[in-house]
Amino acid sequence: xxxxxxxxxxxxxxxxxxxxxxxxxxxxxxxxxxxxxxxxxxxxxxxxxxxxxxxxxxxxxxxxxxxxxxxxxxxxxxxxxxxxxxxxxxxxxxxxxxxxxxxxxxxxxxxxxxxxx
Amino acid sequence: xxxxxxxxxxxxxxxxxxxxxxxxxxxxxxxxxxxxxxxxxxxxxxxxxxxxxxxxxxxxxxxxxxxxxxxxxxxxxxxxxxxxxxxxxxxxxxxxxxxxxxxxxxxxxx
Numbered sequence: 001x002x003x004x005x006x007x008x009x010x011x012x013x014x015x016x017x018x019x020x021x022x023x024x025x026x027x028x029x030x031x032x033x034x035x036x037x038x039x040x041x042x043x044x045x046x047x048x049x050x051x052x053x054x055x056x057x058x059x060x061x062x063x064x065x066x067x068x069x070x071x072x073x074x075x076x077x078x079x080x081x082x083x084x085x086x087x088x089x090x091x092x093x094x095x096x097x098x099x100x101x102x103x104x105x106x107x108x109x110x111x112x113x114x115x116x117x
Numbered sequence: 118x119x120x121x122x123x124x125x126x127x128x129x130x131x132x133x134x135x136x137x138x139x140x141x142x143x144x145x146x147x148x149x150x151x152x153x154x155x156x157x158x159x160x161x162x163x164x165x166x167x168x169x170x171x172x173x174x175x176x177x178x179x180x181x182x183x184x185x186x187x188x189x190x191x192x193x194x195x196x197x198x199x200x201x202x203x204x205x206x207x208x209x210x211x212x213x214x215x216x217x218x219x220x221x222x223x224x225x226x227x
Contacts, residue, residue, distance in 0.1 A: 004160070031213075040125060040219060040220075041219050041220075042121075042123075042205050042207075042217030042218050042219050042220055043161065043205075043217050044217070045214060045215070048213060048214075055213060056213065056214060091160050091161075093160070105163050106163065106215070107162075108160025108161050108162065109160050110158065110159055110160055111158075111159075111160055113158075
């Protein structure tokens with residue numbers, strides 16, 4: 001079974017530039033998550049999709065961050081414009097059945113490491 | 118007070134040692150308690166999860182939950198260099214949102 005794929009793996013941009021990350025979840029997984037992990041901290045949920053609908057985006061800085069999940073499969077996360085404090089690893093995760101609740105394991109991708117100069 | 122507290126370490130132990138990793142939390146509504154392992158430049162992977170208080174064992178790993186003290190632990194027996202990673206505790210109220218600790222970096226020396 002293929003895992004969660006993310007690209008690019010690394011990105012370096014200057015502040016005020018735009019950047020986009022892509023995630024392909026495990027086939028058949030209904031729920032997709034984007035997390036931000038700042039160095040030395042645990043992952044923080046930015047947005048959660050169930051199929052192509054948003055379940056939780058309460059911690060997404062909506063003035064600069066946007067995300068979409070077209071057709072309930074792939075997802076993109078965009079930052080426009082980027083700030084220095086956006087430097088972090090952006091992790092995508094997916095899970096099979098949201099109705100299973102927390103016992104439904106989240107599978108994480110390798111992440112995209114963003115550096116904003 | 119933070120919702121989850123976890124000592125960032127690093128924790129360095131010799132191969133074969135018993136490792137104890139701990140987290141405290143303040144939210145009484147947490148019902149599910151998890152431990153994730155994260156290798157360098159990789160995403161976290163779920164090691165164990167426990168519902169409510171008590172112990173759960175899986176091979177060399179034992180997860181322990183004390184809800185009265187709001188304290189959870191992960192014990193690793195016969196630690197190996199391959200156990201060197203960051204260990205994240207994580208909590209859930211039974212809804213969809215998981216709260217992660219900051220992680221403890223563990224180094225197991227051969």
